[in-house]
Amino acid sequence: MATTSERIPVTIVCDNKRHDVQIQSSKPHGLPIVDDLQQAAEEATGIPVSKQRVIFKGKTLRNPGSMLCEVDIEPFSRVMIVGQRFDPEQDAACSSIQKTLDACQEAEKKMKSVQEEMNGITMVSDL
Secondary structure, rough: OOOOOOOOEEEEEEEEEEEEEEEEOOOOEEEEEEHHHHHHHHHHHHOOHHEEEEEOOOEEOOOOOOHHHHHHOOOOOEHHHHHHHOOOOOOOOHHHHHHHHHHHHHHHHHHHHHHHHHHHHHHHHHH
16 A cells, blocks of 8 residues: 555556556645546546546546546556547637637737827827
């Protein structure tokens, strides 16, 4: 059993690839939880936590707040991650947000141009 300051080595299997990771609690002096495992899995696989399904010993781990020791994950355990990587091109909502952001940035550029022009007019009229 890991102590509060230890890193727990775990092998994450995703898309037939193995990723050896070290799981450490995100909280000071805390034991690692499933969410800590998911964060490490996101870094290793590129699959966002929200799109992950964590499978250990044939069971899906549904509670991200469970301590790893509560779900029997010990050092050198093998955990499977199933999920879809984020692709902004395919995500309609993200695409819409990106278009809005682009429009806002364009409007901001125009506003700066108008502000500079107004400042120039003000300087001329002050003379």
